[in-house]
Amino acid sequence: MAEVEIKLLNKVYSGNTRAVTDVNAHIRDGEFIVLVGPSGCGKSTILRMIAGLESISTGELFIDGRKVNGVEPGKRDIAMVFQNYALYPHMSVRRNMEYGLKNEGLPRDQIATRIAEAARTLQLEDYLDRKPRNLSGGQRQRVAMGRAIVRDPKVFLFDEPLSNLDAKLRTQLRSELKALHRRLAATFVYVTHDQVEAMSLADRIIIMNAGRVEQIGTPLDVYERPATRFVADFIGNPSMNLMTGIVAEDRARVVLTSGPTIALSTEVEAAPGTSVDLGIRPEHLRVSDTGGADLTLSVHMVEHLGADTIVHGHIGQDAGALSLRVDGVQDFREHTQVPLAIAPGHLHLFDTQTGQRLNCA
Amino acid sequence: MVENRPFLSFVTHVTLIVGVGFLCFPVWMALVASSHGPEALSHSPIPLWFGDQMWQNYSDLLFGGMPQVGGVPVGRMMLNSLWMALGITIGKISVSILAAFAIVYFRFPFRMMFFWMIFVTLMLPVEVRILPTFDVVAKLGMLNTRQGLIIPLMASATATFLFRQFFMTIPDELVEAARIDGAGPLRFFWDILLPLSRTNIAALFIILFIFGWNQYLWPLLITADESQYTVVMGIQRMVNSGEQLPVWHYIMGTAILAMIPPILVVVAMQKLFVKGLVESEK
Numbered sequence: 001m002a003e004v005e006i007k008l009l010n011k012v013y014s015g016n017t018r019a020v021t022d023v024n025a026h027i028r029d030g031e032f033i034v035l036v037g038p039s040g041c042g043k044s045t046i047l048r049m050i051a052g053l054e055s056i057s058t059g060e061l062f063i064d065g066r067k068v069n070g071v072e073p074g075k076r077d078i079a080m081v082f083q084n085y086a087l088y089p090h091m092s093v094r095r096n097m098e099y100g101l102k103n104e105g106l107p108r109d110q111i112a113t114r115i116a117e118a119a120r121t122l123q124l125e126d127y128l129d130r131k132p133r134n135l136s137g138g139q140r141q142r143v144a145m146g147r148a149i150v151r152d153p154k155v156f157l158f159d160e161p162l163s164n165l166d167a168k169l170r171t172q173l174r175s176e177l178k179a180l181h182r183r184l185a186a187t188f189v190y191v192t193h194d195q196v197e198a199m200s201l202a203d204r205i206i207i208m209n210a211g212r213v214e215q216i217g218t219p220l221d222v223y224e225r226p227a228t229r230f231v232a233d234f235i236g237n238p239s240m241n242l243m244t245g246i247v248a249e250d251r252a253r254v255v256l257t258s259g260p261t262i263a264l265s266t267e268v269e270a271a272p273g274t275s276v277d278l279g280i281r282p283e284h285l286r287v288s289d290t291g292g293a294d295l296t297l298s299v300h301m302v303e304h305l306g307a308d309t310i311v312h313g314h315i316g317q318d319a320g321a322l323s324l325r326v327d328g329v330q331d332f333r334e335h336t337q338v339p340l341a342i343a344p345g346h347l348h349l350f351d352t353q354t355g356q357r358l359n360c361a
Numbered sequence: 362m363v364e365n366r367p368f369l370s371f372v373t374h375v376t377l378i379v380g381v382g383f384l385c386f387p388v389w390m391a392l393v394a395s396s397h398g399p400e401a402l403s404h405s406p407i408p409l410w411f412g413d414q415m416w417q418n419y420s421d422l423l424f425g426g427m428p429q430v431g432g433v434p435v436g437r438m439m440l441n442s443l444w445m446a447l448g449i450t451i452g453k454i455s456v457s458i459l460a461a462f463a464i465v466y467f468r469f470p471f472r473m474m475f476f477w478m479i480f481v482t483l484m485l486p487v488e489v490r491i492l493p494t495f496d497v498v499a500k501l502g503m504l505n506t507r508q509g510l511i512i513p514l515m516a517s518a519t520a521t522f523l524f525r526q527f528f529m530t531i532p533d534e535l536v537e538a539a540r541i542d543g544a545g546p547l548r549f550f551w552d553i554l555l556p557l558s559r560t561n562i563a564a565l566f567i568i569l570f571i572f573g574w575n576q577y578l579w580p581l582l583i584t585a586d587e588s589q590y591t592v593v594m595g596i597q598r599m600v601n602s603g604e605q606l607p608v609w610h611y612i613m614g615t616a617i618l619a620m621i622p623p624i625l626v627v628v629a630m631q632k633l634f635v636k637g638l639v640e641s642e643k
Contacts, residue, residue: 053537074543086534090556099552100542147542 002064002077002154002187003029004050009059011045011211019045021211023059032181032188036198037208038234044159046208047191051080051157064154074103079148080157084164085140087132087147094128097147104151111150118146121180138169145180158190162197174200195235199223207231227357229350232279238310238323240279244352247274254278254349258315260295262342268349269359276358279348282310282325285340293339297322302332311338388620395419395614402609414610422614433587435595435615441507442574442591443622448511449573450566457517458558461524462550466536476525483518487579495582505586514579520565527561528554563633571623592619 004027011020020042027033035043048054050061052073061068068076079100087096094115101111119125122142132140141161148156161177162170178201181188192198198205199219207214207222207230214234215227226232232240245256251267254276262278270276288294295315303310311324311332324340332338349358390409394402397412423436463469464476487494494513503509531554539549580591590598592615599612627634 051537051541053540072543073537073540074545078541080538080541082534082538084532084534086532086538088535088538088553090553090559099539099544103543103548147538151542 003027003062004155004187004189005060005062005065006046006050007060007062009046009049009061010057011042011049011054012057018211020049023208023211023213025206025213025216027187027189030185030187032178032190032201032203033206034190034192034198034202034204035206035208036192036195036234037214039193041208042211043191043193043206043208047080047157047159047189050155050189051078052076074100077154078157079151079153079155080159081141081144081148081161083160085132085144087140087143089132092129092131093124093135093143093146096132096143097150100147100151114150114152115146118149121149121183122146137165138173141165141173145177149180149184153186155187155189156184158188160192161190163192163194170197177201195237199235207234209234225357226279226348229277229279229355232348232350236281238282238312238325240281240348241285241320241322242277242279242350243315243320243322245276245278247272247276256315256320258320260315262294262347264347264349265344270349270351275352277350277352279350280342280346282323284343284346285322285324286343287324287326288339288341290341292341294342295322295340297324297338297340299332299334299336299338302334304329313338388617391613391616395610395617397610399606399608399610403606418610418614419618422611422618433590433595435592435618437588438590438592438595439618439622441510441589442593442619444507445510445576445580445591446570446573446622448507449514449576450569452511452515453517453520453569454562454565456515457520458524458555458562460521461528462554464521465525465528466546466549479518479521481518482516483522487514491578491582498583504583505589507589509583510576510580510589510591514573514576517569520569523561523565524558527558531557560633560636563630563636567627567630567634570626574619574623 004025006023006025006027009020009023010018012018023042023046025033035046037043045054049056050063052068052071056069063076063078088099091099097115097118098111101114106114115128116125119128122145124139124142124146127135127139127143132143135143141164144161158177162173165173174197181201190197190201202219204216204218205222206216209230215222215231217225217227222231222235226235226240229242233242243256243258245254245262247253247268247270248255248261249272251270251272253261253263254268255261256278268276285295297311297313297315299311299313301312303312306329308328309326309330309332311326313322313324314320315322324338350356351358390407393408393411395418396415397408398414401408401412422434424434460479464472464479498504498509498513501509503512535553536549539553544552575593576591577593577597580589580594581597584590584594596612596615596619599615600607
């Protein structure tokens with residue numbers, strides 16, 4: 001149980017490739033933090049620096065108040081679960097879980113109690129004497145978690161632990177992980193590229209792009225108030241509609257390059273003429289039945305997902321791409337025009353140059 | 362392509378049987394010859410079936426001194442060969458597995474240079490460097506000793522290269538998991554790398570044991586003392602016994618005896634050996 005403090009962390013590989021740039025984060029005691037971002041964004045590098053598997057180029061890292069920059073992984077009081085399990089293939093499940101404890105020099109009877117306890121928690125009691133190759137993927141990942149749990153570490157690190165599993169098992173193990181976190185009340189740092197995993201597991205999400213932190217916040221925070229255009233685009237499926245435009249003279253409207261003018265409910269904090277990206281989530285658009293339409297969607301493709309229907313198309317004739325999400329099964333015909341109204345208060349504005357969020361309603 | 366034609370399978374079987382006969386006939390001849398007295402082999406026709414001297418011949422060989430090789434029993438020579446073969450095998454495996462461990466898992470200056478230096482020695486067989494090696498061994502005072510037989514043949518680029526290739530297929534995560542589990546380099550080597558290399562070690566053991574057992578030139582050079590003779594040298598001495606007639610029944614018996622230990626090693630390790638060749642799951 002411990003805090004992790006990351007101060008101005010940088011990772012530069014030989015040949016001057018920057019993997020991580022000036023990352024600051026404060027991970028609270030008992031928090032479930034998810035690092036998420038596209039591949040190559042530096043999220044795994046940060047996790048591996050916390051683990052001590054990767055050296056820190058500049059910056060400081062504290063675990064439970066202790067600076068651990070040069071400390072060996074085995075002495076940081078952490079445990080890690082890898083994507084491809086990394087179980088020792090020649091050892092039985094029991095010996096896999098024992099190995100770290102034996103190296104710590106824990107007495108035999110204590111090792112046995114801890115393993116019995118972890119095996120009960122993870123329903124591995126029947127498999128303790130099997131070799132990893134005789135286990136299914138889900139069981140192997142449970143063993144990997146068991147190996148972490150028995151260590152009773154201050155911080156648990158997970159590197160895309162569910163990526164190698166099929167969708168159904170992933171959902172199941174996801175809820176097991178959440179339950180495990182609640183029971184252990186330990187600090188979890190979890191890396192994934194899957195935003196659904198991030199949204200459903202995290203207390204707070206750290207969204208990364210190109211080695212930098214884009215936003216740190218609760219799942220709803222990043223969904224409802226994305227700090228940058230990247231976050232707006234990355235979180236949410238189907239992703240947010242982003243349309244380029246220019247702030248009008250009165251600063252209360254945006255003229256889209258595709259034609260229509262969108263009224264804002266308050267004035268935007270930007271000079272008239274500023275080029276902006278206007279964002280609206282697909283579920284915050286609705287079919288206008290009164291006739292007064294903010295946008296017109298020409299339908300290209302309809303996806304019926306059962307619980308909801310997603311309509312893809314373009315603004316006007318052939319301008320920007322736009323998608324719309326409506327509840328239940330609804331009928332849309334391809335190559336027709338649909339008038340759309342924007343739900344008030346759900347517009348997002350980003351400065352085109354900096355990508356930063358502009359405040360407005 | 363698998364075809365089912367009776368004529369073709371007949372031809373292939375005949376070919377195989379001829380091949381097997383061709384391979385086995387000399388061994389059969391040696392076995393038969395070693396069961397006769399000295400006269401039976403010196404005039405034709407050479408017998409094709411066992412004589413009645415087998416027990417006598419083999420007990421002479423193993424325990425009685427052979428005057429042709431200075432009165433040393435073949436049993437003693439086999440023991441010498443066994444020591445040499447085991448020494449070379451175990452020595453080669455331990456040196457090369459440690460060298461490969463260092464090259465794959467540690468970052469030190471000139472690491473790749475060392476690797477290539479080892480690799481280049483692949484092109485230098487014992488015969489090429491035999492005179493300087495002899496000089497070194499002589500100056501170290503190791504002529505006519507077991508160490509002298511074993512140590513110069515111990516360094517092996519082939520085995521180092523083989524272990525290096527194997528270590529590189531072990532996923533990095535395994536090393537990282539061990540580091541997080543608090544295992545230092547030596548513990549990682551002992552607890553994880555060594556057990557995983559088991560099948561490779563077995564395969565190498567077979568190959569190197571036979572290599573060591575069949576060494577001829579090097580023992581011939583550095584042993585002058587009959588008590589250090591190896592069995593392969595012993596056979597040669599018996600054949601070139603100067604003015605006396607070669608004692609063919611003893612020579613054949615020695616050849617048969619010399620074949621037994623390599624066969625035992627192959628049989629004992631065959632299962633692991635095959636597993637090492639086919640297993641790919643990590």
